[in-house]
Amino acid sequence: MTTGIQLAYLLASVLFILGIKFLGKTKDARKGNVLSAVGMLIAIVATLVTLEVLTFLEIFACILLGTIVGLYYAYKVEMTKIPEMVALFNGFGGLASFAVALSDYYLKSETNPTALDAINLSSILVSLLIGGVTFTGSMVAYLKLDGKVSGQPITFKGQHFLNLLLLIAFIAASVAVFIDPSQLTFLMVVVVISLLLGILTVIPIGGADMPVVISLLNSYSGMAACATGFILNNNVLIVAGSLVGASGIILTQIMCKAMNRSLTNVLLGGFGQTASGPGVDGPAVVIKEIGVEETAMLVDAASSIIVVPGYGMAVAQAQHVIRELMELCEKRNINFRFAIHPVAGRMPGHMNVLLAEANISYDKLLEMDEINEEFATTDLVFVVGANDVVNPAARTNPQSPIFGMPILNADKAKTVIVSKRSMGKGYAGIENELFGYPNCLMLFGDAKQTITKVVGELKEMS
Amino acid sequence: MEISDLIVLIYVLVLASYLGFELISKVPPTLHTPLMSGSNAISGITIVGALIACNELGFTSTSKWLGMAALVLATINVVGGYAVTDRMLKMFKKK
Numbered sequence: 001m002t003t004g005i006q007l008a009y010l011l012a013s014v015l016f017i018l019g020i021k022f023l024g025k026t027k028d029a030r031k032g033n034v035l036s037a038v039g040m041l042i043a044i045v046a047t048l049v050t051l052e053v054l055t056f057l058e059i060f061a062c063i064l065l066g067t068i069v070g071l072y073y074a075y076k077v078e079m080t081k082i083p084e085m086v087a088l089f090n091g092f093g094g095l096a097s098f099a100v101a102l103s104d105y106y107l108k109s110e111t112n113p114t115a116l117d118a119i120n121l122s123s124i125l126v127s128l129l130i131g132g133v134t135f136t137g138s139m140v141a142y143l144k145l146d147g148k149v150s151g152q153p154i155t156f157k158g159q160h161f162l163n164l165l166l167l168i169a170f171i172a173a174s175v176a177v178f179i180d181p182s183q184l185t186f187l188m189v190v191v192v193i194s195l196l197l198g199i200l201t202v203i204p205i206g207g208a209d210m211p212v213v214i215s216l217l218n219s220y221s222g223m224a225a226c227a228t229g230f231i232l233n234n235n236v237l238i239v240a241g242s243l244v245g246a247s248g249i250i251l252t253q254i255m256c257k258a259m260n261r262s263l264t265n266v267l268l269g270g271f272g273q274t275a276s277g278p279g280v281d282g283p284a285v286v287i288k289e290i291g292v293e294e295t296a297m298l299v300d301a302a303s304s305i306i307v308v309p310g311y312g313m314a315v316a317q318a319q320h321v322i323r324e325l326m327e328l329c330e331k332r333n334i335n336f337r338f339a340i341h342p343v344a345g346r347m348p349g350h351m352n353v354l355l356a357e358a359n360i361s362y363d364k365l366l367e368m369d370e371i372n373e374e375f376a377t378t379d380l381v382f383v384v385g386a387n388d389v390v391n392p393a394a395r396t397n398p399q400s401p402i403f404g405m406p407i408l409n410a411d412k413a414k415t416v417i418v419s420k421r422s423m424g425k426g427y428a429g430i431e432n433e434l435f436g437y438p439n440c441l442m443l444f445g446d447a448k449q450t451i452t453k454v455v456g457e458l459k460e461m462s
Numbered sequence: 463m464e465i466s467d468l469i470v471l472i473y474v475l476v477l478a479s480y481l482g483f484e485l486i487s488k489v490p491p492t493l494h495t496p497l498m499s500g501s502n503a504i505s506g507i508t509i510v511g512a513l514i515a516c517n518e519l520g521f522t523s524t525s526k527w528l529g530m531a532a533l534v535l536a537t538i539n540v541v542g543g544y545a546v547t548d549r550m551l552k553m554f555k556k557k
Contacts, residue, residue: 017485019504020489023489023493024490026493036500040504040506047514055516055517059513062533062537063537071545079550085546086502089499089503089538089542092538093502096532100511100512107523110523120463218498228511229511231511233463235470237510241507242478244501244505245482250487342491347495349495352491352495356553357553
């Protein structure tokens, strides 16, 4: 390979690194994404130049098709559905690496079997395993997030034993491939096991843990690209792949920490299932209701308000009317802010994107550590579609499955209003003690409709 | 592949991973979703492998068909990933 091409790959790697560096500051982030995209373009063009493109037509057709599908999806997708899209695209990335590894195996076994040395074969096998697990795992995650498959953990007896057996079978088949690389049957066993493992490792994980799973699969898709880099002896794949791998691992750690659970605990699954059994709920909570007029009066009288948004807000599409509420409050000189729990929404940072879409300035969105001290001095907390992240049981009740999870101290505020469709339970399937607190009032109904009415009342008052 | 080539690749892997950990720890939680979709697009770098795999004459070989499938998938990943990340980042405004 010529020096020029290698330098182009180096430039692409630098641009990927700079792109991620720029993501560190919100105002530069968009520029960072463009830099990263330019890096990708350089890598693609450099590759096309090395190939002297023998098959321009096919390559052009494939890229065109991929571009149309990618752009269509990227511009059509609703912001509430971003986790589904990321899961799906992760899966595509994994499958692409998987297909490249398989393709390389076929090519070498047909034309140049001696090239299938130990290093090459191991890279191919690792690539197939990670790529396969990423693909089917992401597809299961996508189906769960999209509600096409129940978000409940699917567990059965001997599940972990089965996974272990499959892993042993994978190793055995890999050894067989090493002994005789021309044996396609063993390679097919490897392929099937890789795909099966992806399904089996994600089905026992409950819906509440999906943010962890997407982060982890994101990391896998990077590692799959890395493994492909080892097959092709190509540095740019390894640099890009490791950046993504690291990113996914960090996000996974953050999510686990925010839920006070170990990664092993999440992966072994079954969370939320054990918690909802009879007897765990404790005494029934006595709640107090509030209407829209009284809510408007409380808002009007407050001097500081914190909104705690959850996925329920996004489902009700209430973020735009909350922005209206914010504008009305700011006219009244009420200090109006948002408290974002790390696991609010269905993926890391999801709530921030939804609120940004509603045109809410990002400096109003505060992280848990920044705002938790301030609840005690706040007049009114408005919990919209969030549940488990404000459940004081996490602090007080060692029996609770969420005990130890860091939560937003909404209960410390003077008054808490919880906007909720009904008395249903949160994603973790447990009772929320907050609802029974003396300073907590329940505003029942669709969040968008009730808050619209509150906004209407406030407009009349002024 | 020679063992010396492998060592170089492992060097790159280890150093890039450390760099990745350093850089990504600094990304604010506000941007975690765009970080994820953006890094998802970067993982589409496997498109380079797909292009190489696809560049075979004739449609008879399995390796070519796999390469073409990989190319379509990786392109969706790259183009869709960058486009949706840009769409999201455009919305982050400070007043």
